[in-house]
Amino acid sequence: MQAATPSAGALRRRALGRLSLIGCLLVVIVIDLPVPGFNLLAMVGVLAAVAATAVWDRWQRTTLSGAVVRTEELTLLSRHGEAWDAAWDGLPICRSSPVGRESWTRLCLAMVRCALWAGQYELVEVLTDAVLEHLRPEHPLGAYCRLQRSIAASLDGRPGVAEDELVPIRGMVQRNGPPGARAGLLVAELAQCYASNQPQRACEHAVDLDRQLAPIGRDAGLGHLLAAWAMAHTAQRDRAQRAWRDATLLLGEGACRSILDPGLDALEQHHD
Amino acid sequence: MTERLPSAGALEADPLGRYDGQRLRRELGSLSLMWLTLFTALVVGLMLSSGAAGMVILGLALVFWLWANFSTIRADAYLREAAGALSVDDPQATLSALSLALRTFTIRRASKLLAYQQLSVVRYRQGRFAEASGLCWALLATLRRRLPMRGRIWLVEAECRLQLGDLAGTHRALCEAHAHRLHLSETLHLLAVQTAYESACGQDARLLSNLDAKVALVRMMSPGDGSAVLVHFSMAATRRGLTDTATDLYRHAELLGAVQAATHNSS
Numbered sequence: 236m237q238a239a240t241p242s243a244g245a246l247r248r249r250a251l252g253r254l255s256l257i258g259c260l261l262v263v264i265v266i267d268l269p270v271p272g273f274n275l276l277a278m279v280g281v282l283a284a285v286a287a288t289a290v291w292d293r294w295q296r297t298t299l300s301g302a303v304v305r306t307e308e309l310t311l312l313s314r315h316g317e318a319w320d321a322a323w324d325g326l327p328i329c330r331s332s333p334v335g336r337e338s339w340t341r342l343c344l345a346m347v348r349c350a351l352w353a354g355q356y357e358l359v360e361v362l363t364d365a366v367l368e369h370l371r372p373e374h375p376l377g378a379y380c381r382l383q384r385s386i387a388a389s390l391d392g393r394p395g396v397a398e399d400e401l402v403p404i405r406g407m408v409q410r411n412g413p414p415g416a417r418a419g420l421l422v423a424e425l426a427q428c429y430a431s432n433q434p435q436r437a438c439e440h441a442v443d444l445d446r447q448l449a450p451i452g453r454d455a456g457l458g459h460l461l462a463a464w465a466m467a468h469t470a471q472r473d474r475a476q477r478a479w480r481d482a483t484l485l486l487g488e489g490a491c492r493s494i495l496d497p498g499l500d501a502l503e504q505h506h507d
Numbered sequence: 508m509t510e511r512l513p514s515a516g517a518l519e520a521d522p523l524g525r526y527d528g529q530r531l532r533r534e535l536g537s538l539s540l541m542w543l544t545l546f547t548a549l550v551v552g553l554m555l556s557s558g559a560a561g562m563v564i565l566g567l568a569l570v571f572w573l574w575a576n577f578s579t580i581r582a583d584a585y586l587r588e589a590a591g592a593l594s595v596d597d598p599q600a601t602l603s604a605l606s607l608a609l610r611t612f613t614i615r616r617a618s619k620l621l622a623y624q625q626l627s628v629v630r631y632r633q634g635r636f637a638e639a640s641g642l643c644w645a646l647l648a649t650l651r652r653r654l655p656m657r658g659r660i661w662l663v664e665a666e667c668r669l670q671l672g673d674l675a676g677t678h679r680a681l682c683e684a685h686a687h688r689l690h691l692s693e694t695l696h697l698l699a700v701q702t703a704y705e706s707a708c709g710q711d712a713r714l715l716s717n718l719d720a721k722v723a724l725v726r727m728m729s730p731g732d733g734s735a736v737l738v739h740f741s742m743a744a745t746r747r748g749l750t751d752t753a754t755d756l757y758r759h760a761e762l763l764g765a766v767q768a769a770t771h772n773s774s
Contacts, residue, residue: 282549312691446764450730452763453726453727453733459762484755
């Protein structure tokens with residue numbers, strides 16, 4: 236991942252390349268002044284070089300934006316394997332593109348999503364590490380990355396690690412975080428209860444879930460699913476069924492079953 | 508979709524008042540003239556390049572070219588900023604970034620067109636549908652027939668026509684949008700507009716046809732748009748007596764939030 240990051244050095248080299256091209260053009264003009272007869276060819280050569288650079292830039296820009304859009308669309312369609320491949324196609328171009336940093340972040344975040352839904356929780360940590368390294372501490376994406384890391388750690392059965400991820404952002408998100416971040420925090424806390432097998436505590440968190448989770452749209456399905464697990468384990472049959480139905484409405488039944496495979500026994504007993 | 512409208516204060520502070528379709532045509536004309544002048548200067552400079560006059564002309568052209576390129580890069584950065592603000596629905600940030608993008612000189616025709624396309628979306632969200640529609644027509648008149656950007660503009664035009672109560676115009680714009688190859692996000696947008704149109708026409712059978720596939724697409728939409736579409740489906744199901752389906756769809760819409768606004772818009 237690090238190799239694909241457009242480092243400050245790469246951007247400096249790129250700027251130097253451009254400056255040297257401009258320098259060459261100026262030198263050719265100055266040298267050509269007293270030499271009639273040769274200047275036309277030299278000028279045309281340099282202009283051709285400038286045009287080639289512009290075409291190369293444009294090609295890179297188009298290819299990169301195509302790769303980013305394709306990755307994000309495939310992620311949205313839950314075709315995670317293909318999305319992953321498309322992201323790998325785009326990452327090397329980020330090194331030299333003028334919009335590389337922004338595209339690189341978008342590709343990484345799409346990969347984080349793929350890895351999370353495909354159950355590759357260690358990859359989530361590696362990818363979010365790479366993104367966090369290049370963000371300012373107060374950047375809103377920082378909180379988003381930490382929430383994803385916490386959810387991944389919980390679903391991977393490591394509640395301690397999940398808590399460590401939440402500690403630095405919990406206060407800030409609760410005090411003045413946007414509704415989406417607050418909803419994400421609630422899902423992360425429910426996932427932590429699931430990992431540490433504390434259904435009672437999860438039920439305490441799962442109050443007024445509809446309103447609290449609405450800002451994150453489809454992703455709220457995970458929150459409803461974890462609430463269903465907690466309610467099934469605390470013998471709240473009706474509420475568990477309602478939460479399961481809400482989760483399947485948002486995510487689809489297949490996705491719900493793949494996420495909460497081990498926790499399904501209690502839910503199915505209630506269904507029967 | 509009126510929940511996106513900014514406050515009255517935001518409208519008063521609108522710095523984009525003087526940009527409309529006529530201005531777009533004038534600006535594109537000036538841009539073509541600028542390219543022609545630059546090309547002529549290059550040819551004349553090369554022809555006279557053995558003398559000092561030719562070198563001066565080439566030097567001036569080069570300086571102008573460098574300045575124009577730097578300015579274009581700045582304009583493109585403002586455009587990216589405006590697109591980001593537009594996607595997170597921040598009207599003030601969108602207006603200020605777009606105003607800077609429109610004021611900054613650019614040599615790229617595509618940047619100019621993109622700025623005006625974003626302006627049409629801003630006008631739509633401000634509830635100034637006639638202005639947005641005017642901008643769409645000005646853009647469509649200047650774009651080549653097969654350019655993918657046309658699909659996006661037809662979608663905005665369809666939304667404007669729908670809000671203005673012109674169902675025939677909406678139908679035409681939707682047909683034109685269908686004729687283009689759209690990205691997934693644009694396809695989702697098309698589904699949202701088409702659902703609102705079919706609901707306005709009372710075409711319940713069409714609304715409820717292929718419902719599972721449509722609901723799968725709704726799961727990919729933003730919560731606000733998804734909620735509005737589901738409310739239309741739910742109302743159509745109620746009218747056709749499919750009570751269970753209607754209850755499920757309404758509950759799904761509730762989970763995505765903003766049901767009151769969506770219900771208000773669809774009624």
